[in-house]
Amino acid sequence: MSQKNREGKRTAREAMHEQREKDKAREKRKRTLIVGGAVVVVLAIAGVVAGVLANHKSEPAKPVASPKGATGNDNLVIPTGAADAPSTLTVYEDFRCPGCGMFEKTFRDTVHSLEDSGALKADYHLVTIIDGNMGGTGSLNAGNAAVCAQDAGKFRAFHDVLYENQPDEREDKFGDKAYLLELADKVPGLKTDTFTACVNNGTYDSWIKKSAAAFGGSGFSSTPTVLLNGKSVYGNQTDPLTPDKLKQQVEAANKGKKAGTVTPTPTS
Known part of the structure; x- marks a missing residue:
């Protein structure tokens, strides 16, 4: 190559x-x-x-408006009776709930009597179970209206009126705000322009929803749930609670303790 x-x-x-x-x-x-x-x-x-x-x-998260005098965690409790009463009745309730209506009709006078003597205060937690189960807005709207009455210092009176006029849970009559305002006429001095606007605007709807959500995490699952000084006292079919038994239990719990300071409570 x-x-x-x-x-x-x-x-x-x-x-x-x-x-x-x-x-x-x-x-x-x-x-x-x-x-x-x-x-x-x-x-x-x-x-x-x-x-x-x-x-x-x-x-920032929008704050939830709380009614006047609300107490407890996140101000989700409506108290009635003397703040310094020695015993506390805790009630989780839904204004559409027929069982709650039965409890109120049976125990209302007893609870009022114990409150008015300074022996007992009640802490009310408002929830919306029936709205969730049956549909509608009656639990929410009635709860909001009751909290609007709390702002006016007339929660207990309007609370009683709502249960006295509780419709069948399937009707959702409390979903009609006009009907709630009509019922407000039964409480002297309640139906003001401020109260009417509070009901119509759903001022405390978010508060009611927050209260209902808190109930979901409480460990309880039905209404009414009734506790005396933290112990469940209602709903035991083998040993049902009666007004007399409730009085006896409060008296026993309060033995040796001073009664609370009572202020006049508006009634319906």
């Missing part, structure tokens, strides 16, 4: 090698650009998500 041919073959091999190296370099640059672009996209998405979260966190 001539020197010229050998040099020609070597030059061809070198050219092929050089081309392969260029191809490899080009592929490497391409992969680098792809990976780099993906990283940029991921970082951009992460930046957008972080921005959304930051904006979300920066928006």
Whole structure:
């Protein structure tokens, strides 16, 4: 083979090698650009998500309006009776609940008597079980109206009126705000412009919903749930509670304790 041919073959091999190296370099640059672009996209998405979260966190939660005199966790309790009474009756109730209506009709006078003597105070938790089970808004609307009455210092009186006029749970008559305002006429001095606006505007709807949500996490599942000084006393079919038994239990719990300071309570 001539020197010229050998040099020609070597030059061809070198050219092929050089081309392969260029191809490899080009592929490497391409992969680098792809990976780099993906990283940029991921970082951009992460930046957008972080921005959304930051904006979300920066928006303060809207406070839930609480009625005058509300107590307990998150101000979700409506108290009646002397604040310093030695015993407390805790009641979880739904104004559409027929069992709650039965409890009120049976024990209302006894509870009022114990409250008015300073022996007992009651803590009411308002919930909306029947609205959830049967549909409608009667539990919510009646609860809101009762809390509007609390603002006017007439919760107990209107509370009694609602149960005295409780419709069949399937009718959802309490869903009609006009009917609730009609019932307010039964409590002297309650139906003011302020009360009417409170009922019509659903001023405390969010408060009622928050109270109902708190009931969901309370460990109880039905209404009425009635506790005396933290102990369940109602609903035991083998040993049913009676008004006389309730009096006896309160007297026993209060033995040696001073009665609470009683202030006059408006009645219907």
